[in-house]
Amino acid sequence: MGSITPTTTSSSEEDLTFPNLPPFPTDVPTVPLLRISLKNLLAGDPAEEEKLWRACCDLGFFYFDLRGGKGGDEDDESVDGDALLSVADRMFGLGEEVFALDGEVKEGFSMMGQNSYFGYKGYGAFVDRGGNKDRNEFWNISKDDILGIRKEPLPNPEVLMRGESRGLVKRYMLGSHALVSLILGVLNRRLGLPEGTLPSLHDLHTISGDQVRWVRSPPQPPSDRRSALGEHTDYGSVTILFNRLGGLQVLPPSDPPTWAYVKPLRGHCIVNLGDAMVKFTAGVLRSNIHRVANPPGAQAGETRLSLVYFNRPGDEVILKVLEGSEVIEERRRESGIDGEEGEGVTAKAWILNRAFGRAKGTEGDRLEKRDSGVAAS
Ligand SMILES: O=C(O)CCC(=O)C(=O)O
Numbered sequence: 160m161g162s163i164t165p166t167t168t169s170s171s172e173e174d175l176t177f178p179n180l181p182p183f184p185t186d187v188p189t190v191p192l193l194r195i196s197l198k199n200l201l202a203g204d205p206a207e208e209e210k211l212w213r214a215c216c217d218l219g220f221f222y223f224d225l226r227g228g229k230g231g232d233e234d235d236e237s238v239d240g241d242a243l244l245s246v247a248d249r250m251f252g253l254g255e256e257v258f259a260l261d262g263e264v265k266e267g268f269s270m271m272g273q274n275s276y277f278g279y280k281g282y283g284a285f286v287d288r289g290g291n292k293d294r295n296e297f298w299n300i301s302k303d304d305i306l307g308i309r310k311e312p313l314p315n316p317e318v319l320m321r322g323e324s325r326g327l328v329k330r331y332m333l334g335s336h337a338l339v340s341l342i343l344g345v346l347n348r349r350l351g352l353p354e355g356t357l358p359s360l361h362d363l364h365t366i367s368g369d370q371v372r373w374v375r376s377p378p379q380p381p382s383d384r385r386s387a388l389g390e391h392t393d394y395g396s397v398t399i400l401f402n403r404l405g406g407l408q409v410l411p412p413s414d415p416p417t418w419a420y421v422k423p424l425r426g427h428c429i430v431n432l433g434d435a436m437v438k439f440t441a442g443v444l445r446s447n448i449h450r451v452a453n454p455p456g457a458q459a460g461e462t463r464l465s466l467v468y469f470n471r472p473g474d475e476v477i478l479k480v481l482e483g484s485e486v487i488e489e490r491r492r493e494s495g496i497d498g499e500e501g502e503g504v505t506a507k508a509w510i511l512n513r514a515f516g517r518a519k520g521t522e523g524d525r526l527e528k529r530d531s532g533v534a535a536s
């Protein structure tokens with residue numbers, strides 16, 4: 160595992176700041192995530208591929224510079240970094256409209272009420288490991304609903320039923336999934352898995368728990384600040400995250416571990432791996448603990464909105480160590496991980512357990528209490 164030490168942000172960086180927002184402070188610890196260029200990766204640059212591989216093994220978090228990256232051949236999976244950046248911008252606007260709905264209207268689409276992990280989660284509905292209620296609301300949209308893979312359409316408020324909104328969400332999903340497929344293709348190659356293994360476990364057109372999420376956290380009073388979203392690892396495969404305001408923090412594997420901010424960079428998304436990738440690879444790849452704090456410094460009085468695409472294995476995929484890779488086999492031998500571990504657990508069952516792990520009074524909550532694992536989101 161690499162040693163990644165938090166550093167202090169340098170003020171002489173190229174300008175990657177967000178106009179119209181207070182600046183991210185220069186005096187807080189930040190994680191020096193590797194910056195991978197989509198453009199170079201698409202051009203087949205071996206050094207860029209190596210950087211991506213190292214980031215996924217050492218920390219499981221990296222910046223993806225989307226500017227000027229365009230390529231791929233299949234329609235649905237073609238990559239266009241600049242188009243995705245502008246779609247993400249418009250998605251921030253749509254997210255604001257969604258959260259501006261009346262509380263009662265939002266609660267009518269509650270994920271708890273529907274016993275599903277799509278829809279609305281109200282402020283304070285989940286409880287973290289310390290017993291504290293969260294300080295965010297979020298809204299999840301299913302890939303399969305938007306792509307029409309699910310027969311029964313899911314209930315949605317009018318603002319999300321509009322053709323224009325669904326079209327925008329669809330473009331965001333396709334653009335994000337195309338990035339995921341590209342990343343999975345590189346990891347598949349580096350792991351030496353049989354061709355297409357990872358991408359096919361995460362096929363766009365197969366029913367899965369893939370979802371888009373907006374997370375909204377209002378500013379917290381200076382005298383009473385704590386995590387807006389408690390520490391957790393993501394439980395799926397690959398997460399694509401767009402941040403504008405600071406607040407996201409990572410606990411890098413440094414000694415001693417110290418929370419450090421991920422400074423949002425314009426033109427970039429943040430990519431992190433989830434626990435399914437750790438399971439598939441017997442720990443060759445890493446999913447790192449993170450949380451969301453109140454935005455730091457001059458940003459502290461702002462309402463924070465973030466935009467996420469969670470990619471997960473297809474519902475019927477069994478979560479177990481993958482076969483056919485020497486790299487994984489070697490790690491499995493070294494770590495003594497039992498080949499049968501996780502056998503029989505489908506991605507669907509795994510996700511539902513983890514998704515409701517923080518919901519009060521649910522079966523998931525009881526399961527999570529028995530589980531010594533880190534709280535999930
Ligand atoms: O809002 C963010 O920056 C991160 C959100 C997150 O970690 C999650 O929803 O799992």
Ligand SMILES: [Fe+2]
Nearest residue numbers: 392393449536
């Ligand atoms: Fe997360």
